[in-house]
Amino acid sequence: ALSVSSLPTTPATGPSSPHGSLSPSSTSSPNNSSKRIVELEFCVKDTGIGIDKDKQHLLFQAFTQVENTYTKRFAGTGLGLAICQPLVRLMGGSFRVESELGQGSSFMFNTHFMVAPAAANKVPPLQPVELVSAPGTPKPEASVEETQAKAALRILVAEDNNVNQLVIRRLLNRLGHEVTIVDNGARAVEEIATRGDKYDIVLMDVQMPVMDGITA
Numbered sequence: 086a087l088s089v090s091s092l093p094t095t096p097a098t099g100p101s102s103p104h105g106s107l108s109p110s111s112t113s114s115p116n117n118s119s120k121r122i123v124e125l126e127f128c129v130k131d132t133g134i135g136i137d138k139d140k141q142h143l144l145f146q147a148f149t150q151v152e153n154t155y156t157k158r159f160a161g162t163g164l165g166l167a168i169c170q171p172l173v174r175l176m177g178g179s180f181r182v183e184s185e186l187g188q189g190s191s192f193m194f195n196t197h198f199m200v201a202p203a204a205a206n207k208v209p210p211l212q213p214v215e216l217v218s219a220p221g222t223p224k225p226e227a228s229v230e231e232t233q234a235k236a237a238l239r240i241l242v243a244e245d246n247n248v249n250q251l252v253i254r255r256l257l258n259r260l261g262h263e264v265t266i267v268d269n270g271a272r273a274v275e276e277i278a279t280r281g282d283k284y285d286i287v288l289m290d291v292q293m294p295v296m297d298g299i300t301a
Contacts, residue, residue, distance in 0.1 A: 126195040135186040144182060145170050169194070237261045238285040243273035243301065245293045253288070269293045270301030 136144070143149050147167040170180045178196030240257060244250050245268045257264045265284070267273050270293050277287065289298040 121200050122197050123200055124195060124197050126193060128191055128193045130189065130191045132189040135188050136182075136184040136190055137186055138184075141182055141184060145180075166192070237263065239263045239283060240265070240286050240288060241273060241276055241284045242266045242288045243268075243270055243293065243298060244288075244290045245269055246290075249290075270296030270298050274301050 144166045146163070148163045149167075166180070166182075173180045173194045173196060176196040178194055180192075180194040182190060182192055184190035240262050242250070242253055242257075242264060244253060244266060250266050250268075254264050254266060265276070267276055270289070272295075273287065273289065274296070277284070289301060291298040
């Protein structure tokens with residue numbers, strides 16, 4: 086069963102890079118109104134560039150970022166905290182940010198959880214499930230390999246986010262396409278200017294460093 090004593094402050098060492106590191110942690114305290122309820126506070130602390138106090142209120146506005154230009158250095162849509170804050174409020178908690186420019190930021194929220202009974206910890210083992218086609222299901226007229234061969238394209242992708250690059254490359258490769266990826270609009274323009282006849286189509290991100298997709 087979950088108990089307050091089993092949830093002490095639990096700092097953790099998160100991912101790090103030359104630009105900073107991330108350290109999540111949580112604390113717990115009993116709720117005075119009921120022994121069946123525990124209050125948890127979660128904190129995610131980074132050692133990044135920090136945020137000016139006069140701009141911290143922008144963090145909770147949808148599609149808004151402190152660096153609000155198409156050639157911004159940091160990726161994102163400006164939706165993370167705008168989504169997190171109302172979710173925390175629906176759970177009866179609160180969200181706050183502490184940050185100093187050049188010193189990093191701390192993002193904290195607290196909420197309440199019911200303590201699970203001991204029986205809830207006994208989870209039955211998963212059973213294997215065999216997936217079969219329903220009787221009478223028609224077979225495809227052409228194989229996946231044949232369809233991919235007919236539709237293969239040479240695609241130039243301009244995308245600065247490393248995760249997005251990986252996802253796009255794997256997805257398009259699975260569809261049988263040949264993919265070249267550049268990380269900003271300026272490199273995309275250079276690639277088309279020097280080897281434009283090599284590509285059938287260009288997929289362009291909008292917000293990228295050096296040169297944004299609209300300018301490119």
